[in-house]
Amino acid sequence: MSPIDATDREIEAAIEDASSYDPRLSSFEIGVEVDNGVAVLAGTVDNLKAKLAAAQDASNTMGVWQVENNIDVEPETRPSDAEISQNIEASLRRDPYLEVGEIDVSVGLRKTR
Incomplete structure (x- = not known):
């Protein structure tokens, strides 16, 4: 099967693999669902850079045409x-x-x- 013919499940697995190897994301649980090349990301991270990195990893995955980033950012400490x-x-x-x-x-x- 060529990368263009990848199923949604194969694309999900590729995004999950990319996230697990990305040091900006490896400590977070990011949920991924793909439907017809549209990747939907969900979960919670503690910084904006991690949220953006997740979207970047997903958009760089072959077969992804659009990314919907529903990841919440909840910092561990809040500034005064x-x-x-x-x-x-x-x-x-x-x-x-x-x-x-x-x-x-x-x-x-x-x-x-």
Whole structure:
């Protein structure tokens, strides 16, 4: 059977293999279902890079035409409001397209205003 004629189950197995060998994903349980070349990913990871890596691995698999990434990101530790505020301010100051004067970022209950 040629790679173009791979069944959905064979594609699922190939994506699962790729995820198990990817060091960004090997510690997570990622569910994979494929239907007519559309890969649906599910599960929970602790960082955005892992979620994106899973989608990349799936999209790089022969026979996959589309990826639906339903993986949830739940960080092990959540930053404080002060850390969120500092990170936003630092990002804005580094943006070359912004003329930065005084930046005032307000964060409350982990939501920016």
